[in-house]
Amino acid sequence: MPVNPAHTALWPAPYASEAVDATVHVPGSKSVTNRALVLAALASEPGWLRRPLRSRDTLLMAGALRELGVGIEETVSSSSSVAGGPEGTGEAWRVLPAGLSGPATVDVGNAGTVMRFLPPVAALADGPVRFDGDPRSYERPLNGVIDALRVLGARIDDDGRGALPLTVHGSGALDGGPVEIDASSSSQFVSALLLSAPRFNQGVEVRHTGSSLPSLPHIRMTVDMLRAVGAQVDTPESGGEPNVWRVTPGALLGRDLTIEPDLSNAQPFLAAALVTGGRVLIPDWPARTTQPGDRLREIFTEMGGSCELTDYGLVFTGSGSIHGIDVDLGDVGELTPGIAAVAALADSPSTLRNVSHLRLHETDRLAALTKEINELGGDVTETADGLHIRPRRLHGGIFHTYDDHRMATAGAIIGLAVEGVQIENVATTAKTLPDFPDLWTGMLGTSGV
Structure with a gap:
């Protein structure tokens, strides 16, 4: 069977030379x-x-x-x-x-x-x-x-x-x-x-x-x-x-x-504000929702940001510092790849717990995150039910996705702070987030809200 060229293409993850300041309209859940x-x-x-x-x-x-x-x-x-x-x-x-x-x-x-x-x-x-x-x-x-x-x-x-x-x-x-x-x-x-x-x-x-x-x-x-x-x-x-x-x-x-915006797919954009010490507005963030992604407000605030839910949407602001976190993600396992990416850039260790079921997702996400972050110079170890992440100075390299959309966005998050990261098969993001590369580069190219 011929290999789809999109599956082997490498996408240079954009490096953020300054704090982001953007409005990102996230597609539906x-x-x-x-x-x-x-x-x-x-x-x-x-x-x-x-x-x-x-x-x-x-x-x-x-x-x-x-x-x-x-x-x-x-x-x-x-x-x-x-x-x-x-x-x-x-x-x-x-x-x-x-x-x-x-x-x-x-x-x-x-x-x-x-x-x-x-x-x-x-x-x-x-x-x-x-x-x-x-x-x-x-x-x-x-x-x-x-x-x-x-x-x-x-x-x-x-x-x-x-x-x-x-x-x-x-x-x-x-x-x-x-x-x-x-x-x-x-x-x-x-x-x-x-x-x-x-x-x-x-x-x-x-x-x-x-x-x-x-x-x-x-x-x-x-x-x-x-x-x-x-x-x-x-x-x-x-x-x-x-x-x-x-x-x-x-x-x-x-x-x-x-249909509400997909709050889990808002994760990489909120992470961009946290990683770059910038500001991102997600319009139409619901005041009440059952979407697991709503917990990002709490988790990313604990990791160093702040947020305000307005009539227009959620405004998330990074402080310029990223802190490690010890967190049970059992109810919100799909957020693990993005949180792991941010944790790899933090100023202290993180432990992500109660997500052993991620081994059965689009790929074995625990093994994949461990391998890919470590190959960029990180220090991640698998535990029985999650990951322990000790931040290290990272370097560029190829970040493989295993046909998993959340692996691709995790690599893009790391690429904001690490020059030379290349995402293999970024097209896999079309599974749940169409046009991710354009949304990502648009966010970085926006000068104001």
């Missing part, structure tokens, strides 16, 4: 966009998604739902609104639910949300649905979803792998009911079952049996979005049993939803 697409596809009436993220992961989700018969119409307007939509570009997707049908083939790429959220949807389709994806997707755990769906009445062929590729033999309905799963390797196992549960005949009762549950904010996001379209959900936070979520069967409403 991948996590919200893909959950919203699934819920809109399962609704009883059409819905709108305003300002959706257009990236590889979300386009794979939209394409998969189209394969199953769902109508998704894309509208772009340069006027102030689209059919009553928000100010801005006016981009919107209109989702037209339909009877889910097979045979169909779904390409998941390497998108965890697609490979985990759509098998339950496929179980509701009338006909077989085959799931396949990138080579790395075969290595990512899917057994929690597969085993649970079988308990709930689905027929799935995976040749005993507990992973892709697989075929879901949809029968047009699914019994649902109680099921126990170990979601300690991915909270997406829980979200996957909850999202489709209102369409199961008996709804669902999901009981997590593992010792730990990473990324709880993402489950809270799923629950909030379900409730917003009319689903009845009982959770541990609402007085239910610990580690148990119940969804009652019922029709879902079509919504007109404006």
Whole structure:
């Protein structure tokens, strides 16, 4: 198979010769966009998604739902609104639910949300649905979803792998009911079952049996979005049993939803303010959100910055100093690469804890961060559940990404303070953050807010 030139190209990470002072408009949240697409596809009436993220992961989700018969119409307007939509570009997707049908083939790429959220949807389709994806997707755990769906009445062929590729033999309905799963390797196992549960005949009762549950904010996001379209959900936070979520069967409403900016994708830009002692404004930062990225306000403030949430957005300012941090990132593991990059530039050591599940993400992020930072002269060691980072004077070199978008942005952060860093396959950022190189160089070229 020929190698995509973008995968081997080296991108010179821009070095910041002065403090940044910029406004960065961060595209919509991948996590919200893909959950919203699934819920809109399962609704009883059409819905709108305003300002959706257009990236590889979300386009794979939209394409998969189209394969199953769902109508998704894309509208772009340069006027102030689209059919009553928000100010801005006016981009919107209109989702037209339909009877889910097979045979169909779904390409998941390497998108965890697609490979985990759509098998339950496929179980509701009338006909077989085959799931396949990138080579790395075969290595990512899917057994929690597969085993649970079988308990709930689905027929799935995976040749005993507990992973892709697989075929879901949809029968047009699914019994649902109680099921126990170990979601300690991915909270997406829980979200996957909850999202489709209102369409199961008996709804669902999901009981997590593992010792730990990473990324709880993402489950809270799923629950909030379900409730917003009319689903009845009982959770541990609402007085239910610990580690148990119940969804009652019922029709879902079509919504007109404006997608929040992706706060996790705001991370490298906030880090730029911290690393350069500058100032960055992220417009439309929500005052209340379930996105894990909102915790950056706390973490990066502890590492030496300050922030102010205004009516216009979040203003983050670096102090000119970067401090090490000892932090539990179990709920916000996706932020680990960017935090590790900043920690490598700090004035004291850092320990990043409770993120062993990152070994099963787009790549083994703990091993990758250790190798790449150390090859630039750093001193990073893996622990049982995270990383210990002792800052050292770094030098230029090639920073490999392993087809992982957050590795690419981590390398770019280091490149702000270290001359000669080259990012291999920066194009992988298109997975969740389209046009990252242009956004990055634009930030550095902006003289004021």
